[in-house]
Every structure is written in structure tokens, then in C-alpha cells.
Amino acid sequence: MRPLPVGEHGLLIELDTAQEVEALHAELLRRAADGTLPPVREIVPAARTVLLDGLADPRGLTAELATWHIPELTTVDRPTVEIPVRYDGPDLADVAALWGVTPDEVIRLHSGSAFHVAFCGFAPGFGYLTGLPEALHVPRRDTPRTKVPVGSVALAGPYTGVYPRSSPGGWQLIGTTDTVLWDPQREPAALLAPGTRVRFLPQDLRDSGAGSPAGTPATSRSKERPR
Numbered sequence: 001m002r003p004l005p006v007g008e009h010g011l012l013i014e015l016d017t018a019q020e021v022e023a024l025h026a027e028l029l030r031r032a033a034d035g036t037l038p039p040v041r042e043i044v045p046a047a048r049t050v051l052l053d054g055l056a057d058p059r060g061l062t063a064e065l066a067t068w069h070i071p072e073l074t075t076v077d078r079p080t081v082e083i084p085v086r087y088d089g090p091d092l093a094d095v096a097a098l099w100g101v102t103p104d105e106v107i108r109l110h111s112g113s114a115f116h117v118a119f120c121g122f123a124p125g126f127g128y129l130t131g132l133p134e135a136l137h138v139p140r141r142d143t144p145r146t147k148v149p150v151g152s153v154a155l156a157g158p159y160t161g162v163y164p165r166s167s168p169g170g171w172q173l174i175g176t177t178d179t180v181l182w183d184p185q186r187e188p189a190a191l192l193a194p195g196t197r198v199r200f201l202p203q204d205l206r207d208s209g210a211g212s213p214a215g216t217p218a219t220s221r222s223k224e225r226p227r
Helices: 018-034 058-065 092-099 103-111 203-207 218-223
Strands: 002-006 010-014 042-045 049-053 080-085 115-120 127-130 145-148 152-156 159-162 167-169 172-176 197-202
Touching (some): 010 058, 018 042, 018 049, 018 115
Antiparallel strands (some): 115 127, 127 159, 145 167
């Protein structure tokens, strides 16, 4: 863990792995909630860093960090969201070729993986989800699209993501979802947050009644009335 000053009131903490980022981010949120973290305006995790902005005394927190014990996260520490997907993306066949499998096997492998949000960025509501084995990581497209449809489920490198709005993008598109990732009228507006577990459910499973309503936390589905 390497804390670096950023301006007068910021602290950028560099870490070695995404898992360390997630654990530190969770610990910072816990301490902020129980009042043991100095007042801070923003806590922003990324792939290998956590940024704290709005600190009155960054140096003081730097010294304090050296004394912290940061526990590893377990799956029980993370809420779960289920997202129904139509695996109809234009790059599904290309991903199948890269993986050396059939398109149906891509669906099985992707929907059978346990994902979680490593960090958020790019656009409001966009989460960078990790969980695919390294052998299934894929490159970005050689030529990015000028317009990726909202709700596109996509792969790039070690990440899976869902486009919360239409935008340019170079990720491999394997499916689409109607789940709303960002809604300013919702509290919280973002469906996904760092640490959230995500399961992708093939749309035909949803149509047969499996799972919970789109974007509903899986841990709360037993409390839902049948629909």
C-alpha cells in the first residue's frame, strides 16, 4: 500500500491487486460509517488505486493507514444483483472463436461465472466486473463502434460491463439487457457499486420464471410477491 499526496487535500493509495483495492475500499466505507475515518468528500476506487479527496490532513491519514489491519473480503460481505441477458450480441460468434467454443458454450460459461464489481467509471452506472478466468479474457475490437446501444453486455480484457447509455465503445458485445443501470430518480441512482456481486441470467431462464425481477438484489427475492 503506497499512499501518494494529490494536491493539498487528496490522497491516492496505490495497491498491488484488484482484491486489495476492494478490501481497502470496503474498510474505508466501514470506518466512514462508524465515524473512525477522518472526514472525506469522496472515496473513489479504480483498478489499482483508491483516491480520497477532501481530506483536511492527508499526511495524518497516511501515518494512520500504516497501522490498519484490512481484512480480506468474503462473498457474504457483498450484495448480489441478478441481470437478465439476451445473448444476441453481434460479437458473440467472434468471442466463441476466441474462446474456441460454440456460441451456446459462451452463454453457458459467461452466465455460469460469478462476477463482482471491481470499480466503476467511464459513464455513470458503468461497473467493471471481474470474474472470468484468465483464459477467457478477450481483446478489445480493432475498430471501436461509434455507437454502442444502451444495455449492451460486453467483454474487454478481464472485464465484463453493461453500457448504461448509448456511447462509442470498443468492447466485444455478446448480449443485451433491459435492466436500468443508472436512474437519477432511483436511490441510489447506480444499480451497481464496487463490491456488488452480479449474476447474468440468460433471458430464456427469466421467461420461465427463474430468478428475481430485473435488477433486483437476489438476496431479497424471497420477500417479493410472485409476479
